[in-house]
Amino acid sequence: MSIAKYIKEIGRGKDGARALDRDQAYDLMTQVLDGEVTDLEIGAFAIAMRIKGESLDELDGFLAATSERCLPIACERPMLVLPSYNGARKLPNLTPLLAQLLAQEGVPVLVHGMAKDPGRVTTAEIFHDLGLPVAQDAAGIEHAWRRREPVFIRTEHLCPPLARLLDARWVIGLRNPGHTVAKLLDPCPPGTALRVVNYTHPEYGRTLTDFLQRTRANALLMRGTEGEPVADPRRTPKMELFLDGVAQPALSVAAREGVLTEMPILPRECDAATTALYIQAVASGEKPAPAALLQQVECLLQALARLPAATSTPHERTA
Numbered sequence: 621m622s623i624a625k626y627i628k629e630i631g632r633g634k635d636g637a638r639a640l641d642r643d644q645a646y647d648l649m650t651q652v653l654d655g656e657v658t659d660l661e662i663g664a665f666a667i668a669m670r671i672k673g674e675s676l677d678e679l680d681g682f683l684a685a686t687s688e689r690c691l692p693i694a695c696e697r698p699m700l701v702l703p704s705y706n707g708a709r710k711l712p713n714l715t716p717l718l719a720q721l722l723a724q725e726g727v728p729v730l731v732h733g734m735a736k737d738p739g740r741v742t743t744a745e746i747f748h749d750l751g752l753p754v755a756q757d758a759a760g761i762e763h764a765w766r767r768r769e770p771v772f773i774r775t776e777h778l779c780p781p782l783a784r785l786l787d788a789r790w791v792i793g794l795r796n797p798g799h800t801v802a803k804l805l806d807p808c809p810p811g812t813a814l815r816v817v818n819y820t821h822p823e824y825g826r827t828l829t830d831f832l833q834r835t836r837a838n839a840l841l842m843r844g845t846e847g848e849p850v851a852d853p854r855r856t857p858k859m860e861l862f863l864d865g866v867a868q869p870a871l872s873v874a875a876r877e878g879v880l881t882e883m884p885i886l887p888r889e890c891d892a893a894t895t896a897l898y899i900q901a902v903a904s905g906e907k908p909a910p911a912a913l914l915q916q917v918e919c920l921l922q923a924l925a926r927l928p929a930a931t932s933t934p935h936e937r938t939a
Contacts, residue, residue, distance in 0.1 A: 622657065622661065623648050623651055623652070623657050623661050623665060624661070626640060626644060626647075626648045626665075627661065627664045627665060627668055629644075630665075630668045630669060630672050631664060631667075631668035631672075633671065633672075634671055634672065637668065637671070637672040639672075639675035639677060639678060640675070640677065640678050640681070641677050641681075642677040642678075642680050642681040642684075643681065644681065645677060645678040645679075645680070645681025645682050645685075646681035646682075646684055646685050647681075648665070648681070648682075649681060649682045649685035649686065649797075649801075650685045652665065652781075652785060653685060653686065653689055653781035653782065653785065654781065655781070655784075659791075662785070662788055662796075663788070663791075663792050665796070665797075666788060666792050666794060666795075666796035666797075667792070667794065669796060669797050670794050670795070670796065674797055674800060674827075676827070676830055676831055676834055678797070679800065679801075679804070679827075679831055680831070680834070680835060682797050682800075682801050683801050683804050683805070683835075686779060686781075686782055686798075686801050686805060687805065687806070687807070689779055689780075689781050689782070690778055690779045690782075690805065690807040691757065691758060691773075691777065691778050691779065691807060692758070692807060692809075693730060693758055693761060693807045693808050694758075694808065694809055694812070695728045695762075695765065695808070695812065695813075697727075697728055698727075698728075698812060698813065698814065698924045698925075698927035698928070699727070699728040699729070699730060699808060699812065699813045699814075700722055700727050700728070700729045700730070700813065700814050700815075700816070700920060700924065701730050701731075701732070701805075701806050701807075701808065701813050701814070701815045701816070702715060702718065702719055702729065702730070702731040702732075702815075702816055702849050703731075703732055703733065703802055703803045703804070703805055703815070703816075703817075703849060704731050704732065704733035704742070704743040704772075704848060704849065705733050705734060705786075705799060705802050705803055705847070706737075706740065706844070706846055706847025706848050707737045707740030707741050707742040707743065707846070707847075707848070708740060708741040708846055708848070708890045708895070709739065709740055709741075709846055709890070710846065710890065711845060711846060711852075711853075711886070711890060712853075712886055712887055712890045712894075712895045712898060713741050713742070713743060713746060713846075713848055713850075713890065713895060714845070714848075714850045714853060714895075714899070714910075714913065715731065715743045715746075715848045715849060715850045716731075716743055716746045716747055716750060716752065716770070716895075716896075716899055717850070717898075717899045717902060717903070717909070717913065718849075718850045718851075718913055718916065718917065719731050719752075719770035720750075720752070720770055720899065720903050721902075721903070721909065721913065721914075721917050722770070722917055722920060722921070723768055723769055723770040724768070724903070725917070725921060726768060727920075727921070727924060728765040729770035729771070730761060730770075730771060730773065730807075730808075730813075731743055731747070731770060731771070731772045731773070732772070732773050732774070732775060732778050732802075732805065732807075733772070733774070733775060733802075734774065734775055734783070734786060735774050735776075741890055741891060741892050741895065742892075743772060743848070744772055744774060745892040746892045746895050746896050746899070747772040748892070749892050749893055749895075749896035750896045750899060750900065752764075752769060752770060752771070752772065753767075753769055753770075753771045753772070754771070754772045754773070754774070755771050755772070755773045755777070756773070756774075756777045757777065760773075761773065775802065778805075778807060779805070779807075782798055782801065782802060782805070785798035786798050786799060786802065803817060803818065803849075804817060804831075811838065811864070811927070811928065812927065812928075813838065813927075814838045814839065814840065814920065814923055814924055814927060815837065815838065815839045815840070816839070816840045816842070816849035816850075816920070817832065817837075817839045817840070817841050817842075817849070818841075818842055818843065818844025818847065818848065818849045819841075819842075819843060819844065820843070820844065820847055822843070825841065825843065828841055829841060829860070832862045832865060833862065833865045833866075833867070834865065835865065836864050836865035837862055837864075837865055838862065838863055838864065838923070838927060839861075839862050840859055840860070840861050840862075840916075840919065840920060840923065841859070841860045841861075841862065842857050842858065842859045842860065842916075843857045843858070850913065850916070851910075851912035851913055851915065851916040852912060853884045853886060853910030853912050853913060854884065854910075854912075855875075855876050855912065856873065856875060856876035856911065856912040856915055857875055857876075857912070858872075858873065858874060858875035859872055859873035859915075859916060859919055860872050861919060861923050863923065863926055863927075868923070871919060871922050871923055871926075872919070873915050873916070873919050876912075884908075884910040884911065884912075885907060885908065886898070886910075
């Protein structure tokens, strides 16, 4: 098979390219993930989409194809999914702290992402230094949840073909639609989990708002901290909550405006070991948690309380 006919549509440049419909996008991503295309075609796909950008139909089709190839995860209680694909460059990566604070409240928390990223401090590295569980299968995830611990799973174990697509970045030098899909990925039965979906550029926030509404998602949408799904500890970002695709203004959090009068106490370095020590101190109560994270935790807890318990098996997921 070949995706040449799709590349011809999406590869005509920023002004000449045409968006694929959902079925076409689903077929394209299915071929890519199943290894039915050449490396050259994957490169052309990645560059064409980088220039054009994803439409809502394309995001829907790409995500559906990827979700079908995920390790199925189920839980009797509403769970939280934290896609972690950027890591830290300048600020401490506090995604593990967010996960731990929620787990202490009894929330089953699943974090997924890549193990390494040159030049960045990944959540996987901090989980390792904290001694938190890193699972390779559904049994490992369930074991961690029984211990009231957050759990991390590498993309290569959650969705191996997606991990291979993400790795194309190191050859091509550019991110591709797989990175967008990874940040939207929810391997749980429909309606049983809440995702934190984050963006970096404001214009992409508008696209994701439309996408979450269209797909009837349960999600907290926010501008992430260096691309991570955690509130900036220095200034509370806007956090928009969606349940079944419907915006929930009463449960959402407004952005903090104005001049900062007090900075939170943060570690001076952002390496994994230093960040892990800081997270341990906050989790044990020795140091205060940043106010923005506490607001995010409270927002997520209120949202999770609105979700029903799981009533289906993971294999009942629809495309």
